[in-house]
Amino acid sequence: MYHKYDAVVIGAGGAGLSAAIKLVGKGNVAVISKLYPSRSHTGAAQGGICAALGNCEEDHWEWHMFDTVKGGDYLTDQDAAEILAREAIDAIYELEHMGLPFNRTPEGKIDQRRFGGHTRNYGEGPVRRACYSADRTGHMILQTLYQQGIKNNVTFFNEFHLMDILINNGRCVGVTAIDIKTGELHTFQTKAAILASGGYGRAWKVTSNAHACTGDGMTSAYRAGIPLMDMEMYQFHPTGLYRIGVLLSEAARGEGGILRNAQGERFCERYAPTLKDLAPRDMVSRFIAQEIREGRGAGTDKDFVYLHVDHLGKEVIDAKLPDITDFARTYLKVEPYKEGVPIQPTAHYAMGGVPTNVNGQVIVDQNATVLPGLYAAGEVACVSVHGANRLGTNSLLDLVVFGRRAGIHASEFIKTVDFEELPSNHEGQANQLLGWVNSGSDPKRKEVAADIRKELQREMEENVKVVRNEKGMTHALTKIQELKERYQKVRLQDPSSKFNTERLEILELGSLLEVSEATAKGALERKESRGAHYREDMLNRDDVNFLKHTLAYRSEDGGVSRLAYKPVTITRFQPKERKY
Amino acid sequence: MQVTVKVLRFDPEKDKKAHFQSYELEADPLDRILDVLHNIKWYQDGTLTFRRSCAHGICGSDAMRINGRNRLACKVLVQDIGKKIQVEPMLGFTIIKDLVVDMEPFFAKYRSIKPYLINHDVAPAAERVQSSEEREVFDETTKCILCGACSGSCPPYWANGDFIGPAAIVNAHRFIFDTRDQGAEERLAVLGEAEGLFRCRTVFNCTDACPRDIPVTKAIEEIKRYMLYRR
Numbered sequence: 001m002y003h004k005y006d007a008v009v010i011g012a013g014g015a016g017l018s019a020a021i022k023l024v025g026k027g028n029v030a031v032i033s034k035l036y037p038s039r040s041h042t043g044a045a046q047g048g049i050c051a052a053l054g055n056c057e058e059d060h061w062e063w064h065m066f067d068t069v070k071g072g073d074y075l076t077d078q079d080a081a082e083i084l085a086r087e088a089i090d091a092i093y094e095l096e097h098m099g100l101p102f103n104r105t106p107e108g109k110i111d112q113r114r115f116g117g118h119t120r121n122y123g124e125g126p127v128r129r130a131c132y133s134a135d136r137t138g139h140m141i142l143q144t145l146y147q148q149g150i151k152n153n154v155t156f157f158n159e160f161h162l163m164d165i166l167i168n169n170g171r172c173v174g175v176t177a178i179d180i181k182t183g184e185l186h187t188f189q190t191k192a193a194i195l196a197s198g199g200y201g202r203a204w205k206v207t208s209n210a211h212a213c214t215g216d217g218m219t220s221a222y223r224a225g226i227p228l229m230d231m232e233m234y235q236f237h238p239t240g241l242y243r244i245g246v247l248l249s250e251a252a253r254g255e256g257g258i259l260r261n262a263q264g265e266r267f268c269e270r271y272a273p274t275l276k277d278l279a280p281r282d283m284v285s286r287f288i289a290q291e292i293r294e295g296r297g298a299g300t301d302k303d304f305v306y307l308h309v310d311h312l313g314k315e316v317i318d319a320k321l322p323d324i325t326d327f328a329r330t331y332l333k334v335e336p337y338k339e340g341v342p343i344q345p346t347a348h349y350a351m352g353g354v355p356t357n358v359n360g361q362v363i364v365d366q367n368a369t370v371l372p373g374l375y376a377a378g379e380v381a382c383v384s385v386h387g388a389n390r391l392g393t394n395s396l397l398d399l400v401v402f403g404r405r406a407g408i409h410a411s412e413f414i415k416t417v418d419f420e421e422l423p424s425n426h427e428g429q430a431n432q433l434l435g436w437v438n439s440g441s442d443p444k445r446k447e448v449a450a451d452i453r454k455e456l457q458r459e460m461e462e463n464v465k466v467v468r469n470e471k472g473m474t475h476a477l478t479k480i481q482e483l484k485e486r487y488q489k490v491r492l493q494d495p496s497s498k499f500n501t502e503r504l505e506i507l508e509l510g511s512l513l514e515v516s517e518a519t520a521k522g523a524l525e526r527k528e529s530r531g532a533h534y535r536e537d538m539l540n541r542d543d544v545n546f547l548k549h550t551l552a553y554r555s556e557d558g559g560v561s562r563l564a565y566k567p568v569t570i571t572r573f574q575p576k577e578r579k580y
Numbered sequence: 581m582q583v584t585v586k587v588l589r590f591d592p593e594k595d596k597k598a599h600f601q602s603y604e605l606e607a608d609p610l611d612r613i614l615d616v617l618h619n620i621k622w623y624q625d626g627t628l629t630f631r632r633s634c635a636h637g638i639c640g641s642d643a644m645r646i647n648g649r650n651r652l653a654c655k656v657l658v659q660d661i662g663k664k665i666q667v668e669p670m671l672g673f674t675i676i677k678d679l680v681v682d683m684e685p686f687f688a689k690y691r692s693i694k695p696y697l698i699n700h701d702v703a704p705a706a707e708r709v710q711s712s713e714e715r716e717v718f719d720e721t722t723k724c725i726l727c728g729a730c731s732g733s734c735p736p737y738w739a740n741g742d743f744i745g746p747a748a749i750v751n752a753h754r755f756i757f758d759t760r761d762q763g764a765e766e767r768l769a770v771l772g773e774a775e776g777l778f779r780c781r782t783v784f785n786c787t788d789a790c791p792r793d794i795p796v797t798k799a800i801e802e803i804k805r806y807m808l809y810r811r
Contacts, residue, residue, distance in 0.1 A: 035633055035639070035641065036641075036683065036687070036726075038639075038640065038725065038726045039633050039634075039639040039640060039641050040639075041633070041634065041639070043634070043638055043639055043725070044634050044636070044638045044639070053706075092707075093703075093705075093706055093707055096707040096708060097697075097699075097703040097707075097708065098696075098697060099696065099697025099699075099755075099758065099760065099761070101715055101718070101719070101722050101758070102707070103712070103715070104710055104711060104712045104715055106712070107709070108709035108710050108711045108712075108714075109706075109707060109709065110707050133722070134719075136638075136722075136723065139638065139723075139725070140722060143722070143724075147695050147696035147697070148696060150691050150695060150696060151694075151696040181676065210633040210634040210635065210639060211632055211633050211634075211635060212633045244636075246635075246636040323638075327636060327637075330637070330655060330657075331610070331612075331636070331657070332610075333610075448622070448623070449622070450622030450623060491626075492626065493625065493626030493627055494626045494627040494629075496591060496593050496594075496627070496677075497593070498592050498593060498676070498677055499629055499676055499677040499680050500629075501621075501629050501630070501631075502621070502626040502627065502629075
């Protein structure tokens, strides 16, 4: 089926909806989403969204910008960080005006709480900057933005899976997607496509991410010849529920929760004397890894530590942390009122992704050359506002600030151009891929997708996680190559066209393999430790050789063909040693 | 432990009628029912079809009828259910395939109550002021994840396809009692129609079914009282 829209947004989480709302009335707009919008993974975010409102104590956007840059271990592009911190304030008020039910101060203003790495006066101590709605801030943002979409009669194509980004004469001219309900391929011709399709946490065994987070948007861009930037920069959140990885918000520590090892020691204060448990996530994850490595982990396998909120009292827990304590009860049968909750680092967030400029326009090389008509925002994108490590709450902020900016820029762009024609045989690549998946019913195709996925997740967990080294990453790349070969023989048991989720999972696995390879390759070649990318065989940050962004390009037949490097934008803050 | 899972199957391309199919497999007592369904799909029968995403009770994709009660498959563990597990699509919805039901009529009802803040005043430069006490009034109903477990457990909803259902009413509650909102009358007009609020027979199934522990029946009663006594 064929559709024609001035703008098409792919993904209906925080970034996609923010963009779509800004396009309302500026042209006809469609939003394509793999899930119903309210199912998007934005809804799983918990703790808060930072802005220097100063409602609870003195705060300035410059402090927020500094924390973002330092938190990113100076790989953050500072022009983008400045926009993030400045526009945060207006973005929060806009959300409040849309109806977001923030928790309130005694004066009835938006309440704010502490969060990891957010400080007063350039690092002096924690500051109350995170606006929040209990521990379901992401849920409330997603609901509020979806509600605005409904109010503004946005056209949604729910349960559509992105296949290809179509490029012709140097412009993005549309996308193809399959309607999951019918299995039919649709082409959307457009002047502006906005990718807002999220991350790929499902590449790891233990993850906070939804099953839907499989890097589809990144992969479609990558296959269309667009590089992926800084894929080695992947965040492991320190407090995932033991074994299953479900997120327990940093807000638990923001409210005074602490981490303890098997001996009951509050180990964070040994590593980060000023911020202690509220040091940035990359660091706290490493502290945990080190405690476990040195035998101070808890449990029979000594492979977890405890998150304690029991000293905060029932009232604080129920008012401010109801959901995460419920997770501990439901999944581990642990009572957080009384005891520590077993946690371990969990794959959480891609700092890297499809490179863009501060308007959300996708760029394709180290000179920041724009690909007209294609935008990206949110986790799928890399502005780069998070650098080598994202601070807590800055993801929700990124969605709203850069989602809006992409929507606003696209709404101007679509006024200035006509539709460009589609490339010949524009459904060819998608049909070829679908045909190949469907031929998986051939008895010669014996590989089981779940096995390949499981082996990939285990490999990434072991060798491309919190602590990395050359041997492990090389092993991972070899393993991924082997899995890609086996993937060519993957079987399909369900031949039907309607709501075929087996076929969908096979397509998603293909994406996971592509983005994992780019991640491992970028990591292997970044011969330093910076932010979330920590190498035990190269412990120091190397600003002389690696204060730059990695761009990974795909070769025609799959695999990373080459890496290029793009300079980091530095404006106000020169790189310094990162201590907390 | 060994579990037996009976699933109500329906393939729209083959079946005239839904039928049960049984699977035997190993499960850990701490496995979610969703994990069990995945293990069937991934290692026994790739045709088994269901929705899921977040796997921890936040996205609302995997509401289904498990041993006779609507729950999220990701929020109930094998040890909570036992060795005999029966899984069916929710009642009151049309089956698309296996456990996947048509959510469109459900979302249409949600949209009908105008689920967005209505405020005709010019917004202030900063936030609108609201006290913690004012916010507390509608706190519970902001938790709704639109999974459909409440509506799908509601006998009047089963019996009458036009009944607006508890989920839409919960979302109306979220705005009617928000001091920043000015759209209460518009919503009450919708809820006051024949297929609206007063179709509720106070069965409490919705409250039992809600995976977010929203006191759904209480919210419905609060709107009924507000509608009757607001003048």
